[in-house]
Amino acid sequence: MFAMRVKIALAEKGITDYECREENIVVSKSPLLLQMNPVHKKIPVLIHNGKPICESLIIVEYIDEVWNHTSPLLPTDPYLKSHAKFWADFVDKKMYPVQKKIWATKEESQDETKKEFIEILKTFEKELGDKCYFGGDNIGFVDIALITYYSFFRTYEYFSGLSLEAECPQLIAWAKRCLLKDSVSSSLADMDKVLEIIIEYRKIKGIA
Amino acid sequence: MGEESSVKLHGFWASPYAMRAVLALKVKGVEFEYIEEDLFNKSELLLKYNPVHKKVPVLVHNGKPIAESLVILEYIDQVWTDPPHLLPKDPYLRSKHRFWAAFSIPLSETMMRYVVTEGEEQMNAQNELLEKMDVLEQGMKEIFPNGIPSFQEDKPGYLDIVFYSLFGTHEAAEELFGEKFLTVERYPLLVSWVNALKEVPEVQQVTLPIPKVVKTLQFIRQRHLPPKA
Numbered sequence: 001m002f003a004m005r006v007k008i009a010l011a012e013k014g015i016t017d018y019e020c021r022e023e024n025i026v027v028s029k030s031p032l033l034l035q036m037n038p039v040h041k042k043i044p045v046l047i048h049n050g051k052p053i054c055e056s057l058i059i060v061e062y063i064d065e066v067w068n069h070t071s072p073l074l075p076t077d078p079y080l081k082s083h084a085k086f087w088a089d090f091v092d093k094k095m096y097p098v099q100k101k102i103w104a105t106k107e108e109s110q111d112e113t114k115k116e117f118i119e120i121l122k123t124f125e126k127e128l129g130d131k132c133y134f135g136g137d138n139i140g141f142v143d144i145a146l147i148t149y150y151s152f153f154r155t156y157e158y159f160s161g162l163s164l165e166a167e168c169p170q171l172i173a174w175a176k177r178c179l180l181k182d183s184v185s186s187s188l189a190d191m192d193k194v195l196e197i198i199i200e201y202r203k204i205k206g207i208a
Numbered sequence: 209m210g211e212e213s214s215v216k217l218h219g220f221w222a223s224p225y226a227m228r229a230v231l232a233l234k235v236k237g238v239e240f241e242y243i244e245e246d247l248f249n250k251s252e253l254l255l256k257y258n259p260v261h262k263k264v265p266v267l268v269h270n271g272k273p274i275a276e277s278l279v280i281l282e283y284i285d286q287v288w289t290d291p292p293h294l295l296p297k298d299p300y301l302r303s304k305h306r307f308w309a310a311f312s313i314p315l316s317e318t319m320m321r322y323v324v325t326e327g328e329e330q331m332n333a334q335n336e337l338l339e340k341m342d343v344l345e346q347g348m349k350e351i352f353p354n355g356i357p358s359f360q361e362d363k364p365g366y367l368d369i370v371f372y373s374l375f376g377t378h379e380a381a382e383e384l385f386g387e388k389f390l391t392v393e394r395y396p397l398l399v400s401w402v403n404a405l406k407e408v409p410e411v412q413q414v415t416l417p418i419p420k421v422v423k424t425l426q427f428i429r430q431r432h433l434p435p436k437a
Contacts, residue, residue: 039311039343039347048300051300053303053307054307055306055310058303058307061303061306062299062302062303065299066299078286078287079272079274079283081283081286082280082282082283083274085279085282086274086275086276086279089276089278089279
């Protein structure tokens with residue numbers, strides 16, 4: 001889900017001439033990955049002119065700063081920029097751990113998690129308000145941070161029994177608007193494929 | 209034209225995160241009003257300015273709130289553009305500094321876990337903390353390829369501020385738990401970094417006395433540990 005953010009950012013900037021190396025992170029990580037991200041040993045890693053940049057949102061910001069002649073992903077106004085960074089931080093701080101509980105843990109005592117999850121989604125809806133995107137008229141930093149979780153929405157519904165369209169219609173509408181953009185639709189993983197992989201993952205981990 | 213800007217910082221005396229914001233404003237020479245929050249009785253203003261997390265620090269600039277310490281540091285650097293600069297100009301170096309600042313998050317979580325646990329759980333947290341410090345010590349070589357600055361001419365920047373807020377009063381934890389963590393044998397670069405920063409006047413102004421930090425850690429620990437029979 002984090003590598004998708006980088007793909008969207010590159011696509012938004014019109015950068016298509018790059019090599020995308022698929023890592024099999026479950027089975028074995030390549031020596032290059034371990035060399036380029038020795039601290040976390042994780043993807044995504046952007047390698048630009050031989051130099052590695054790690055951590056998806058840091059990479060997206062780097063892309064925005066280097067290719068700054070087109071399609072800004074962050075506002076230039078310091079206050080609006082800080083606002084965007086705050087909300088992107090909220091995505092990873094709050095959304096990530098709670099959504100993981102939905103599919104990575106056994107099904108008992110999910111009520112609290114489901115409640116927390118919906119509250120988080122509603123917080124996003126409130127922040128979005130009447131805007132087309134979190135970034136305003138075009139997708140920005142927060143949209144990129146959040147939309148990649150959309151590829152897991154079928155997975156969340158499957159394991160929680162929630163109907164996200166019923167609970168958060170505005171957020172679903174926002175996600176569908178994002179998907180109309182080529183940069184997003186070409187980067188997001190297929191929802192059904194993600195669900196298949198998660199079902200497999202749960203079997204391997206022995207989660208009922 | 210010539211309007212005075214209003215800069216207020218909502219903080220808490222014991223919060224290392226609030227310390228970051230205060231130190232950054234002092235380094236930049238920005239005049240500001242400091243508002244002490246009682247975290248057990250949060251003000252209406254704090255809840256209004258940071259409804260999402262309800263936490264300090266919150267910087268309020270001309271009535272507009274900015275929350276999250278790392279976001280605040282970058283905001284300060286972007287608004288008050290005169291030197292000293294908190295972050296480098298080069299995008300690649302900025303990404304490196306942001307990477308290491310992000311590393312401070314799991315590091316501080318492990319520190320907290322060490323403070324509020326006991327027995328085997330605490331031993332595990334201690335080992336994890338020391339390992340993370342090993343990683344940071346290695347990282348220092350790429351953060352400071354020319355060695356630790358003396359800070360006699362250069363002022364502290366983004367990463368100096370972030371990590372000083374976590375390590376600046378390490379003696380307090382060492383005194384409370386009877387363990388020396390930040391040893392020069394294992395962490396020569398970290399030790400010289402912290403010691404160099406301690407000489408900076410602005411840093412001295414924001415550093416709490418060790419006995420006060422010891423009491424704070426004791427308080428936090430007692431709140432989290434299960435009551436003894």
